[in-house]
Amino acid sequence: MEANILVVGRDRSIxxxxxxxxxxxxxxxxxxTETEEAVLKAFKEKQYAIVFVSAGYSxxxxxAMRQKLTTLDPGVVVTRHYGGGSGLLENEILGIxxxxxx
Amino acid sequence: MTTILHKANTRGxxxxxxxxxxxxxxxxxxxxxxxxxxxxxxxxxxxxVEGGKxxxxxPHDNMEIISIPLEGSLAHxxxxxxxxxxxxxxxxxxxxxKGVFHSEYNNSPDQPAKFLQxxxxxxxxxxxxxxxxxxxxxxxxxNALQQLISPYPGPEAKAAAGNAEGTWIYQDAWFxxxxxxxxxxINYDVKRSGNGVYLFVIDGAFFYNGQRLETRDGLGVTDVxxxxxxxxxxxxxxxxxxxxxxxxxQ
Numbered sequence: 001m002e003a004n005i006l007v008v009g010r011d012r013s014i015x016x017x018x019x020x021x022x023x024x025x026x027x028x029x030x031x032x033t034e035t036e037e038a039v040l041k042a043f044k045e046k047q048y049a050i051v052f053v054s055a056g057y058s059x060x061x062x063x064a065m066r067q068k069l070t071t072l073d074p075g076v077v078v079t080r081h082y083g084g085g086s087g088l089l090e091n092e093i094l095g096i097x098x099x100x101x102x
Numbered sequence: 103m104t105t106i107l108h109k110a111n112t113r114g115x116x117x118x119x120x121x122x123x124x125x126x127x128x129x130x131x132x133x134x135x136x137x138x139x140x141x142x143x144x145x146x147x148x149x150x151v152e153g154g155k156x157x158x159x160x161p162h163d164n165m166e167i168i169s170i171p172l173e174g175s176l177a178h179x180x181x182x183x184x185x186x187x188x189x190x191x192x193x194x195x196x197x198x199x200k201g202v203f204h205s206e207y208n209n210s211p212d213q214p215a216k217f218l219q220x221x222x223x224x225x226x227x228x229x230x231x232x233x234x235x236x237x238x239x240x241x242x243x244x245n246a247l248q249q250l251i252s253p254y255p256g257p258e259a260k261a262a263a264g265n266a267e268g269t270w271i272y273q274d275a276w277f278x279x280x281x282x283x284x285x286x287x288i289n290y291d292v293k294r295s296g297n298g299v300y301l302f303v304i305d306g307a308f309f310y311n312g313q314r315l316e317t318r319d320g321l322g323v324t325d326v327x328x329x330x331x332x333x334x335x336x337x338x339x340x341x342x343x344x345x346x347x348x349x350x351x352q
Contacts, residue, residue, distance in 0.1 A: 009163075011161075011200065011201045013161065013201075013203070014161045014163060014201050017160065017161050054163065055163035055164060055200050055201045055228065056201075056228060057227075057228075058227060058228065059227060059351045080164075082163075082164050082165050082223060083162045083163030083165055083201065085160050085161070086160065087129050087130040087145075087147075088144070088145065088165075090130050090131060091128050091130060091132075091133055094131070094133040095128065095133060095135070095138060098133060098135065
């Protein structure tokens with residue numbers, strides 16, 4: 001299943017690993033960003049199925065981003081990425097895409 | 103009271119040759135919408151790593167990671183400066199907070215290492231990462247539950263709570279483990295209102311509420327304040343994970 005996935009976080013080295021892991025999966029395409037401005041810019045250029053909020057962003061910041069992005073695209077899933085490593089990342093994406101199919 | 107039974111032979115499974123894993127909850131390519139988590143308990147992996155093999159450097163963040171070696175030992179190294187081994191009988195905790203890179207390898211060149219990897223969602227985000235490794239007194243875990251994990255950081259908080267055993271995580275969670283002779287009873291009081299309890303049989307078998315739980319079976323129990331469990335075989339070992347069913351991030 002094809003999916004564009006946007007990841008926003010404040011730790012560049014973690015973002016780069018997440019990007020590599022997502023892109024290693026056939027049909028999944030990652031964009032990584034560090035700021036809210038960059039998120040909004042990326043969001044206007046491409047349609048994303050998932051926006052992962054990663055390390056460095058607080059729960060209120062995550063909620064504010066969810067409000068903004070779902071206003072722009074009610075179909076997008078904005079959710080916390082808990083950095084459990086590759087196994088959890090793959091599973092988080094499978095879970096979201098599975099729900100979308102239903 | 104509600105219960106959910108996860109029989110050992112219904113867990114997810116992945117065999118990569120060097121790594122043989124059974125997943126009590128959805129993990130990696132195993133996705134079962136009925137088994138994503140039990141409250142804040144998200145991952146319970148039963149791993150066997152072949153000699154000399156392991157996980158190269160990789161990041162984690164905002165996850166409480168508890169490793170319980172069952173056989174053999176693991177060599178751990180992280181970018182917080184920790185380097186050492188963790189062996190059967192010890193417990194390792196990493197609060198990964200705003201981010202940590204670590205590697206883990208079987209410390210033996212030719213003997214397998216077996217361990218449980220347990221991941222719990224934290225109740226605080228982006229904390230400074232911390233690492234802890236403890237060796238509970240083995241004499242206290244025979245025919246008694248021994249506390250491995252609590253929410254109480256530091257001796258003062260533990261003393262105030264009346265229990266100084268084990269280590270701690272950023273979550274209102276308690277882990278206990280014990281090995282029991284056949285017929286011995288475990289009387290367990292749930293530690294916090296709203297918590298559920300996940301029973302995981304490491305060795306042997308137990309009875310709970312008329313249900314026989316075999317080795318590596320898991321049983322989630324919610325809406326209960328007290329559990330009466332009985333060991334069904336000699337040397338039966340159980341891990342009890344008492345966790346919030348809703349995560350209240352502070």
